[in-house]
Amino acid sequence: MFVRLAFLPILAGIVLGVIAPLLAYVGNPENMGICTTCFVRDIAGALKIHQAESFAYLRPEIFGLVLGALGSAIFFGEFNPRGGSSPVARFLLGFFAMSGALVFLGCPLSATLRFSGGDWSAIAGIFGFVAGVGVGSFFLKQGFSLGKSKQTSPIVGYLFASLAFFLLVVGLFKTLNPEWNMLNFSQKGIASIYAPWLISLCAGLLLGALFQKSRFCMVTAFRDLFILRDLHMMQGIVAFIFVAFFINIFLNQFNGGFIGQNAVHNEWLWNFLGMLLCGLALTLAGGCPIRQLILSGEGDNDAGIFLIGMLVGAAFAYNFNFASSVDGASSYAPFVILVGLAFCGILAYLSRVKS
Numbered sequence: 001m002f003v004r005l006a007f008l009p010i011l012a013g014i015v016l017g018v019i020a021p022l023l024a025y026v027g028n029p030e031n032m033g034i035c036t037t038c039f040v041r042d043i044a045g046a047l048k049i050h051q052a053e054s055f056a057y058l059r060p061e062i063f064g065l066v067l068g069a070l071g072s073a074i075f076f077g078e079f080n081p082r083g084g085s086s087p088v089a090r091f092l093l094g095f096f097a098m099s100g101a102l103v104f105l106g107c108p109l110s111a112t113l114r115f116s117g118g119d120w121s122a123i124a125g126i127f128g129f130v131a132g133v134g135v136g137s138f139f140l141k142q143g144f145s146l147g148k149s150k151q152t153s154p155i156v157g158y159l160f161a162s163l164a165f166f167l168l169v170v171g172l173f174k175t176l177n178p179e180w181n182m183l184n185f186s187q188k189g190i191a192s193i194y195a196p197w198l199i200s201l202c203a204g205l206l207l208g209a210l211f212q213k214s215r216f217c218m219v220t221a222f223r224d225l226f227i228l229r230d231l232h233m234m235q236g237i238v239a240f241i242f243v244a245f246f247i248n249i250f251l252n253q254f255n256g257g258f259i260g261q262n263a264v265h266n267e268w269l270w271n272f273l274g275m276l277l278c279g280l281a282l283t284l285a286g287g288c289p290i291r292q293l294i295l296s297g298e299g300d301n302d303a304g305i306f307l308i309g310m311l312v313g314a315a316f317a318y319n320f321n322f323a324s325s326v327d328g329a330s331s332y333a334p335f336v337i338l339v340g341l342a343f344c345g346i347l348a349y350l351s352r353v354k355s
Contacts, residue, residue, distance in 0.1 A: 009236030017243025054189020064204015069297030081157020083301030095310025103274030132279020155298025
């Protein structure tokens with residue numbers, strides 16, 4: 001049994017390494033088979049809480065991840081409704097994680113996926129993310145804690161998954177009835193490029209179930225390496241990168257270099273600093289965006305609050321113009337990075353708990 005459980009992160013990495021490039025092959029944007037922050041940004045646009053015309057679509061993959069995790073948690077008896085651990089702090093950590101990611105233009109998962117497809121502009125972001133997790137791990141070793149969650153009623157644990165199901169249904173209705181104007185779907189730009197609805201949903205459901213059982217998390221992989229010298233989760237990340245690399249080559253999607261990449265910029269300093277902020281905020285919150293989605297499906301309302309913070313962060317990023325573009329970082333990027341790092345540093349320092 002232990003051997004089988006130990007193999008689960010590797011299995012999750014292998015499956016993710018196959019599915020993510022395939023999603024790009026069948027319709028999702030190039031080098032963006034799955035990007036949690038970009039997809040949450042598109043959901044914010046679809047709900048009309050920002051007005052960027054190129055970023056509005058209800059991505060079924062996100063809802064599939066939550067519902068797949070819910071199904072797996074119920075099946076294996078691991079559904080655990082809980083919450084109440086520093087909700088305001090978690091909301092703001094989600095806000096600044098999204099802010100940093102949109103300075104880089106991607107999440108930790110998409111950074112490694114871009115790298116496996118030959119996008120060398122992602123390298124600075126990957127180093128920034130690892131540095132952010134390293135700083136967060138230092139604070140964890142110093143006793144940082146947001147406090148313990150408390151058990152809640154089952155109905156409360158189902159709320160976030162219920163919201164995901166509702167948005168999935170209305171997204172399907174909009175897909176079948178394009179003239180319905182309660183939602184906004186992009187007619188041009190990145191969000192107008194997507195894989196077939198059913199394929200996207202099935203991919204999300206499969207990955208959600210697998211991630212729930214394997215506890216797959218990019219933050220956990222590096223955090224455990226830094227604090228515990230444990231490579232258990234890191235094996236899954238390595239498997240993901242290698243499999244995605246070979247699948248991209250097989251599908252003729254590998255495009256090595258800094259030039260001609262899709263929806264990225266090459267300002268390495270802001271790529272590094274954006275992901276430094278993202279990695280630090282995610283470490284303090286307890287997991288990468290994928291992990292937060294899975295936890296929300298398990299009934300963790302703290303993860304749900306974090307994800308709502310990401311959604312609001314995406315809205316602010318485009319309503320107040322501090323998200324980057326293909327032309328480079330916004331002139332407001334230094335401000336949001338500075339404020340975000342200051343918030344994370346102060347929170348981490350003042351939230352240390354003496355043993």
